[in-house]
Amino acid sequence: MILDVDMGNTRLKWRLRDQGTVVAQGFVAIEDPLDLLADKVQLQRNLISAVLVASVVGERLEQRFLDWSVRYFNLRPEFARSSANCGAVFNGYRDPKTLGVDRWLAINAAFRCVGGACIVVSCGTAVTLDLVAREGRHLGGFIAPGLNLLVDSLASGTRQIKLDKIIPVLDLSPGVSTSDAVYSACAVMLTGLVNNAVQQLCRLEQNNEYELIFTGGDAIKLLPFYPQARLVPDLVLDGLACVLDYPR
Numbered sequence: 001m002i003l004d005v006d007m008g009n010t011r012l013k014w015r016l017r018d019q020g021t022v023v024a025q026g027f028v029a030i031e032d033p034l035d036l037l038a039d040k041v042q043l044q045r046n047l048i049s050a051v052l053v054a055s056v057v058g059e060r061l062e063q064r065f066l067d068w069s070v071r072y073f074n075l076r077p078e079f080a081r082s083s084a085n086c087g088a089v090f091n092g093y094r095d096p097k098t099l100g101v102d103r104w105l106a107i108n109a110a111f112r113c114v115g116g117a118c119i120v121v122s123c124g125t126a127v128t129l130d131l132v133a134r135e136g137r138h139l140g141g142f143i144a145p146g147l148n149l150l151v152d153s154l155a156s157g158t159r160q161i162k163l164d165k166i167i168p169v170l171d172l173s174p175g176v177s178t179s180d181a182v183y184s185a186c187a188v189m190l191t192g193l194v195n196n197a198v199q200q201l202c203r204l205e206q207n208n209e210y211e212l213i214f215t216g217g218d219a220i221k222l223l224p225f226y227p228q229a230r231l232v233p234d235l236v237l238d239g240l241a242c243v244l245d246y247p248r
Helices: 035-047 059-073 101-114 147-157 178-205 219-225 235-244
Strands: 002-007 011-018 021-029 050-055 118-123 126-132 138-145 211-215
Touching (some): 002 059, 002 235, 011 035, 011 235, 035 059, 101 118, 101 126, 101 235, 118 178, 118 219, 118 235, 126 178, 147 178, 211 219, 211 235
Parallel strands (some): 118 211
Antiparallel strands (some): 002 011, 011 021, 118 126, 126 138
């Protein structure tokens, strides 16, 4: 049994895989005590043979997780790192190791899923978009503030803007209240990012055949604008198996 872990900016997502089948999954806040994770996997503790990790959180939290894994499972976790290539997928960054490993894993998982040109849209704390050519070559990407960062930056940087706490269903229409106007503007900016990525991929590939792959906690808010897109909630975790190539 394998424990997959995605250490993101705000959440630690985890899942247990046995022979390719997901048997349990969940998340805890990234700064929460790891005893909370231990409680969730206690029944399978002695069955876990490998711990695979994707991390964007830096050395302190990675070391904390490593120490906990060694102590709790007697297993040293394997951390995925970005590389120049993985099979047919080639990293498009000038310095491949500087591509965020979450993006690298998502690119690999998306290409394995699609088998051709695609745009990977990850909607979390940040929104990232990565363009992948039909033969698996990463063409680069975009990084922007996520929905909550956009809203929070405007609310904290102005004196008079007061926003509803609950984000409504996003709409591209002009807002008729301050909150509506802010959320509509965020939707326009984020869909503009996606639409530009589509235009760029079609220009670079010189054809219109591609798939949109959405992932991340806020992906569901943008999906209504892209009914043709595929939602893959665990894309980064799927990428661990692709890149680290453990038997499943």
